[in-house]
Amino acid sequence: MIKPMMAALALFAPLGLQAQSQEIWADRYDKGIPIGPEAFGAMTEGRAMTYSNGFQDVYVEYYPPGTNAVILRYVGAPENECQTGIWRPEGELICFDWDNGGSVCSGWVEHDGVIISQLFEDGLPLGGFEPISQFSETPISCTLGMVSYEPAQ
Template sequence: MLPALAFGTILLALSPGAAEAETPMTAEEFDAYVTGRTLTFGTGGVPYGVEQFKQGRRVLWAFIGEECREGVWHPQGEQICFVYEDEPRTHCWYFWMTDEGLRARFAEDGPGDELYEIEQSARPMFCPGPQIGA
């Protein structure tokens, strides 16, 4: 019985994605993956928001159905943190790769606050401005 149990443990340890799911991406890995891409993130089976990652750690973010906001990202330990032009508060996340793509967990909340990549594109985001004449 012990050899079968040991073999199962080895297979689990070697299975694809087992280590990656628990190991946050470094800032260099994150930068290499996201720069030049526009990623759509979802949560709970629905789209959540879209972020365009530009050169120099600059970003453009929009919640689904809302206006775009510019910002920047920077590493903080194992976290990737974002600051946007309209809000001085820093938003930090843990990012890691899975077989299905990029995943993110908000650093300040419990395990339920997780986003996952549902689409990616090399096209820039479309950001309509505020209503004119309103």
């Protein structure tokens, strides 16, 4: 049941994502349907997700197909300011290991058609709720060191 729902959600951006406080996102997260690693992989593969802080878009992550790689670029940042890494499951959490040495884990839920992530540390929730404002089939363009990542045409 969750797989078809996640596939449908991944194809359409949640329309009308309105500015809401972290307290409201926390309540929505608590009432949401958990998204495990398998559903997360299906939802993200070959797609870009735009993360919001509840008021404005903050960054975009692209998940190249057939890998567990992730490319992150902050909204408004130049093409040469991207981060790369991998995502991996840790229990029901999704952890991101960045090439610059940092790691972060998050839990994921769907509530009323909106995907919401929450940061975790050592398995404990930290808050920091980030609703996904947009899904796209279009990869982000990024210059990574001496190599330029350009989506296949």
